[in-house]
Amino acid sequence: MAEAIITLNQIDVLFKEKARSVHAVDHVDLTVNRGDVYGIVGYSGAGKSTLVRVINLLQRPTTGSVTVLGQDMLALDAKALRGERKRIGMIFQHFNLMNSRTVAENVAFPLRGHKSKAEIAAKVEELLELVGLADRATAYPAELSGGQKQRVGIARALASDPEILISDEATSALDPKTTSAILDLLKSLNEKLGLTIVLITHEMEAVKQICNKVAVMDAGRIIERGNLLDIFAKPEQKLTKDFIDTTLQLDAAVAAVKQQPAVANLKSPDRLVRLTYLGASTDQPLVATLYKDFNVTANILFGDIQILQGTPFGNLIVVLSGTAADLERTFAYLAQNDVTVLDLNAKEDAQ
DSSP: OOOEEEEEEEEEEEEEOSSOEEEEEEEEEEEEETTOEEEEEOOTTSSHHHHHHHHTTSSOOSEEEEEETTEEGGGOOHHHHHHHHTTEEEEETTOOOOTTSOHHHHHHGGGTTTSOHHHHHHHHHHHHHHTTOGGGTTOOGGGSOHHHHHHHHHHHHTTTOOSEEEEESTTTTSOHHHHHHHHHHHHHHHHHHOOEEEEEESOHHHHHHHOSEEEEEETTEEEEEEEHHHHHHSOOSHHHHHHHHHHTTHHHHHHHHTTSHHHHTOOTTOEEEEEEEEGGGGGSOHHHHHHHHHOOEEEEEEEEEEEETTEEEEEEEEEEESOHHHHHHHHHHHHHTTOEEEEHHHHHHHO
């Protein structure tokens, strides 16, 4: 059974200003298990950064309970809380490095007063090797690229051997290639060190690359949550669908497809649909089966298959042609074989 190491229960964070009160986090429950890479995604102002800062009490909740690594965090005095925070590393969007100190000195900073000089030197060398910066120990932050600065930030966050690492928009200031490299590094740390990671982001692409679980936040609430495959294959909330469609560039594909004559001149009962399929269903000879068993032809206008957590995940945009009765039997067959059907004309009509 999975071990829960972060449990947030009915977390409420209320900021009171002169003229109004802001409900930054609104009665949120969250459980993160050991070894998870848990993505919390939402647009700016959704409350995700405020929520995650509750984990190490950088933000105290107005109401609710916080249990981390078996500790009731709200019951700890200041000294005990400082000790518990060492078990929770944190990396930030803007690196927070000290420009007057070398890479090695930045990484060593959290260890001062806790270890001997020899122990600190050995630990810093180990960490810089781990994040791929062994040859940059004597460089200063101004001499580093954005990706290298973030690697220093990660090494510093790991200095106290935390069991949990919080990444608060840590890749938002980086270009796509560097972002991908940093995410790969975080995933390797999760696997090598058994590190549990909570990833705060507004980019579903980052979640797609390394997370096994995801929660979507909006207006201070978690509106949808689940494992990565379920969220991508069967999103329920419109915001979640928008995030996924943007990440997979499906909206752009649909817009381009609708300009094609085969779609512009579509006649009833033909249907323009998106087929979403996962895992074993991707191995089925789908198009051939529809024609052979249901007398329905499929004109494929767009296709995409990606690998999520080692599992194939695909989307097809097709025009299905046949009699109304044959099409209904086809849709029933697809549902039985875990293929999700979205009627794109119906979606357009509903908007």
